[in-house]
Amino acid sequence: MAIAAKTEAELADAVRGSNGPMRIVGGGTRSIGHVGPAEVLETSGLSGVTLYEPGALTLVAGAGTPLAEVEALLASEGQRLPFEVPDMRGLLGGTGASTLGGVVAANASGPRRVQVGACRDSLIGVRFIDGTGTVIKNGGRVMKNVTGYDLVKLMAGSHGTLGVLTEISFKLLPVPAAAMTLILNGLDDFRAVAAMSAALASPFEVSGAAHWPGSGTFFRIEGFAASVAYRAGQLADLLADFGPMTREDDTANRWANIRDVSLFHGRNGDVWRVSVKPSDAPVIAARSGAEAVAYDWGGGLIWMLMAPGSDLRAGLGPFSGHATRVRSGPADGIAAFQPEAPALSTLTKALRAKFDPRGILNPGLM
Amino acid sequence: MQMPVPDATVLARKALIVDRLLAILPADAVVHDEAETRAYECDALTAYRCPPLAAVLPRSTAEVSAVLKLCHAMGVPVVPRGSGTSLAGGALPTADCVILGVARMNNVLETDYENRFIKVQSGRTNLSVTGAVEADGFFYAPDPSSQLACAIAGNIAMNSGGAHCLKYGVTTNNLLGVTLVLMDGTVVEVGGAHMDAPGLDLLGVICGSEGQLGVVTEATLRILPKPEGARPVLIGFDSNEVAGTCVADIIKAGILPVAIEFMDRPCIRATEDFAHAGYPDCEALLIVEVEGSPAEIDEQLALIKTIATRHNPVELRESKSEEESKKIWLGRKSAFGAMGQINDYMCLDGTIPITALPYVLRRIGEMSKEFGLDVGNVFHAGDGNMHPLILYDANKPGDLELCEAFGAEILKLCVEVGGCLTGEHGVGIEKRDLMSVQFTDADMEAQCRVKDVFDPAWLLNAAKVFPLHITASRRAA
Numbered sequence: 001m002a003i004a005a006k007t008e009a010e011l012a013d014a015v016r017g018s019n020g021p022m023r024i025v026g027g028g029t030r031s032i033g034h035v036g037p038a039e040v041l042e043t044s045g046l047s048g049v050t051l052y053e054p055g056a057l058t059l060v061a062g063a064g065t066p067l068a069e070v071e072a073l074l075a076s077e078g079q080r081l082p083f084e085v086p087d088m089r090g091l092l093g094g095t096g097a098s099t100l101g102g103v104v105a106a107n108a109s110g111p112r113r114v115q116v117g118a119c120r121d122s123l124i125g126v127r128f129i130d131g132t133g134t135v136i137k138n139g140g141r142v143m144k145n146v147t148g149y150d151l152v153k154l155m156a157g158s159h160g161t162l163g164v165l166t167e168i169s170f171k172l173l174p175v176p177a178a179a180m181t182l183i184l185n186g187l188d189d190f191r192a193v194a195a196m197s198a199a200l201a202s203p204f205e206v207s208g209a210a211h212w213p214g215s216g217t218f219f220r221i222e223g224f225a226a227s228v229a230y231r232a233g234q235l236a237d238l239l240a241d242f243g244p245m246t247r248e249d250d251t252a253n254r255w256a257n258i259r260d261v262s263l264f265h266g267r268n269g270d271v272w273r274v275s276v277k278p279s280d281a282p283v284i285a286a287r288s289g290a291e292a293v294a295y296d297w298g299g300g301l302i303w304m305l306m307a308p309g310s311d312l313r314a315g316l317g318p319f320s321g322h323a324t325r326v327r328s329g330p331a332d333g334i335a336a337f338q339p340e341a342p343a344l345s346t347l348t349k350a351l352r353a354k355f356d357p358r359g360i361l362n363p364g365l366m
Numbered sequence: 367m368q369m370p371v372p373d374a375t376v377l378a379r380k381a382l383i384v385d386r387l388l389a390i391l392p393a394d395a396v397v398h399d400e401a402e403t404r405a406y407e408c409d410a411l412t413a414y415r416c417p418p419l420a421a422v423l424p425r426s427t428a429e430v431s432a433v434l435k436l437c438h439a440m441g442v443p444v445v446p447r448g449s450g451t452s453l454a455g456g457a458l459p460t461a462d463c464v465i466l467g468v469a470r471m472n473n474v475l476e477t478d479y480e481n482r483f484i485k486v487q488s489g490r491t492n493l494s495v496t497g498a499v500e501a502d503g504f505f506y507a508p509d510p511s512s513q514l515a516c517a518i519a520g521n522i523a524m525n526s527g528g529a530h531c532l533k534y535g536v537t538t539n540n541l542l543g544v545t546l547v548l549m550d551g552t553v554v555e556v557g558g559a560h561m562d563a564p565g566l567d568l569l570g571v572i573c574g575s576e577g578q579l580g581v582v583t584e585a586t587l588r589i590l591p592k593p594e595g596a597r598p599v600l601i602g603f604d605s606n607e608v609a610g611t612c613v614a615d616i617i618k619a620g621i622l623p624v625a626i627e628f629m630d631r632p633c634i635r636a637t638e639d640f641a642h643a644g645y646p647d648c649e650a651l652l653i654v655e656v657e658g659s660p661a662e663i664d665e666q667l668a669l670i671k672t673i674a675t676r677h678n679p680v681e682l683r684e685s686k687s688e689e690e691s692k693k694i695w696l697g698r699k700s701a702f703g704a705m706g707q708i709n710d711y712m713c714l715d716g717t718i719p720i721t722a723l724p725y726v727l728r729r730i731g732e733m734s735k736e737f738g739l740d741v742g743n744v745f746h747a748g749d750g751n752m753h754p755l756i757l758y759d760a761n762k763p764g765d766l767e768l769c770e771a772f773g774a775e776i777l778k779l780c781v782e783v784g785g786c787l788t789g790e791h792g793v794g795i796e797k798r799d800l801m802s803v804q805f806t807d808a809d810m811e812a813q814c815r816v817k818d819v820f821d822p823a824w825l826l827n828a829a830k831v832f833p834l835h836i837t838a839s840r841r842a843a
Contacts, residue, residue, distance in 0.1 A: 053720075054617075054618050055613075055617055055721060056614070056617075056750070058719070134808050135808065136808055136809055137805075138813075142785050144531060144746070144790060146527075146791070147804055147805075148801065148809075148832075151571065153538065153567045153571060153573075154566060154571045157563060157567050158567070174619075174620035175620070197480045197481070201479055201504075203592060203593050223662075224665055275564070277481050297561060301561070320558055320560070321558070321560040338564040340564060344568065345565075350819040351566060351819050354818060355815065
């Protein structure tokens with residue numbers, strides 16, 4: 001039976017009163033790995049925007065607030081969450097409504113990561129309930145804040161293992177007036193990463209750089225219309241050696257597809273997400289044995305479609321970076337999350353034990 | 367400012383501790399003569415001084431590890447130090463501590479333009495990181511005003527900001543990885559040239575932990591391509607309120623300037639007398655800087671001018687040249703020096719929601735009368751980070767204490783309107799005892815748990831950040 005609290009206090013009571021294990025669920029659209037049998041703790045009751053100040057570029061909302069509701073509200077003021085949240089339903093098969101808490105717990109960040117940072121870089125405050133049922137706040141609603149330790153970053157991407165998020169504060173950005181996609185065709189993976197590196201090292205403020213082998217290499221430029229046109233021209237000149245660039249005005253669709261990895265939608269197999277130094281990416285991809293790959297973040301992020309049950313990490317051997325299996329069949333002994341180096345793992349385990357001494361929060365994850 | 371009583375057993379073992387340090391470090395890396403340790407008695411918060419037991423200046427991660435391991439085994443407290451430019455007392459020693467200075471570790475280890483990062487030893491100064499890459503068209507974005515002197519180690523410890531954070535973020539947003547030495551000497555690699563963490567975001571909590579979790583010896587930093595150009599516009603208003611509204615309107619219009627700086631009348635007057643930047647005689651002044659190609663700059667500045675004109679500015683001065691830009695920035699950059707000419711001053715660092723700006727400035731003005739001390743306000747308006755400068759007379763008995771009491775009231779006001787105690791300087795000892803204004807005991811307990819994990823014996827910079835009563839049992843254990 002699921003526990004569905006309506007308030008932070010109720011949720012704290014539920015955690016305090018539980019002997020666990022508990023599986024924490026927002027919209028259920030981003031679950032990775034296997035928690036095992038557990039009581040479900042739903043956060044969707046903690047819904048609603050509590051503060052939105054367009055002039056201060058800040059938003060505060062309950063962790064259960066649907067992402068779609070927030071995005072619509074921000075759009076009405078010409079603003080947005082900077083980090084371009086991926087919609088994982090097409091890839092993972094979920095049907096629920098993504099919540100802010102889930103976005104933060106997964107540190108879900110899309111193509112604009114290369115320009116404005118990840119979810120954790122826009123996250124300025126959290127409230128959460130630790131494994132003892134204690135309410136803790138950190139950060140706040142201002143974008144420059146170094147008061148005390150930054151537990152805000154620690155909570156981003158912690159997949160519910162340190163606490164249950166109840167409230168989230170984000171800094172926002174204005175939606176630019178114009179956007180354009182530039183496409184290079186026919187590049188192999190090495191040339192594509194070289195082109196993306198050159199683009200991202202230019203002053204032309206590329207806000208997306210992705211490569212789908214066989215389909216094209218994509219660059220996005222956003223800003224005021226005249227400025228976008230100017231930078232597009234400059235970028236085409238800069239990358240002239242890589243071939244002619246074509247332009248595409250419908251950037252919204254293109255980048256939603258890149259963001260959501262639509263290349264893999266409807267295809268069977270395990271999906272891996274690999275984070276590497278961009279220039280290493282083509283070598284890693286070539287060695288992976290993947291059935292299909294898609295590059296984002298200028299090569300820094302590789303999505304791989306693998307035969308079910310294949311152990312990508314064993315196949316690659318040690319490499320600089322990490323691999324997460326975001327979609328798989330039933331538990332097969334392959335860890336979803338990359339095992340950490342021993343010294344790091346010791347710190348991580350000790351932190352979990354401090355924040356969740358009874359080990360009841362999402363125990364099988366990370 | 368109360369500091370814990372030095373550990374008498376440590377003080378009594380000074381000769382032994384120094385001998386052991388000399389056994390693992392070259393003689394020139396151990397400072398123990400009382401006349402020489404005095405060089406490390408304070409940082410840029412000069413009101414507080416205390417010579418350390420000794421100071422060490424290692425040259426490698428291995429030496430740092432050896433020192434920490436030794437101090438850990440002997441139960442000797444350690445205070446890490448970058449360049450000693452902290453305004454919050456982050457590097458203030460205790461009499462029983464060893465200062466661990468990283469200043470000699472200042473090499474560039476790797477530059478990689480293809481992947482846009484630089485790896486440096488942490489004693490390297492902020493400005494010289496940019497210096498290492500600017501000939502190739504890159505820069506390191508965080509730019510604290512002490513950037514000529516301050517070390518990357520200190521930047522990471524304090525999560526330093528600067529004037530250009532609105533667009534580029536602060537240190538934590540530009541840090542990819544660190545080599546961290548724990549108090550027991552363990553060397554941990556966190557992050558690297560890739561863009562996100564595999565597990566918990568330890569890098570995120572290490573950055574800004576004020577040297578309490580470990581000593582950072584190497585850092586991988588994100589570098590960015592230099593913009594084609596940048597130019598400011600100066601806008602004067604006859605009220606703080608209107609200037610504040612103008613800032614909000616610029617942001618709402620979808621422009622993202624790299625910097626929006628705000629100065630109020632007392633500050634304008636002082637800098638004008640000092641630097642002769644030709645600032646207008648007005649209540650509030652904004653410097654708004656935008657970046658891009660010449661045409662892009664023109665377009666953005668035109669938009670900003672249109673918005674500003676709606677608020678009836680008393681002055682609107684667009685820079686047309688490098689020289690004019692320098693002149694506009696001259697006053698702002700000499701603001702602290704100018705205030706220092708008039709008096710001793712204390713620089714605060716609270717952040718407020720921008721919408722609360724007019725109210726906060728009004729209240730500060732009222733409190734200034736109540737306390738009988740003048741205040742000038744310089745301010746990163748785009749992100750709400752205030753720098754009120756309270757003027758006092760260090761030679762007048764009681765004036766420093768009065769100034770500190772006034773400062774505390776201003777910081778409480780920042781928290782009351784939804785902001786925080788410190789936006790970029792850090793807590794250190796300066797704001798340590800105000801933490802309870804912003805945080806519950808449970809909030810602070812959660813933070814202390816992180817230190818319990820990294821430094822279970824609470825030997826690293828332990829008397830900082832948290833009120834002493836919160837940490838007393840941990841430090842005593």
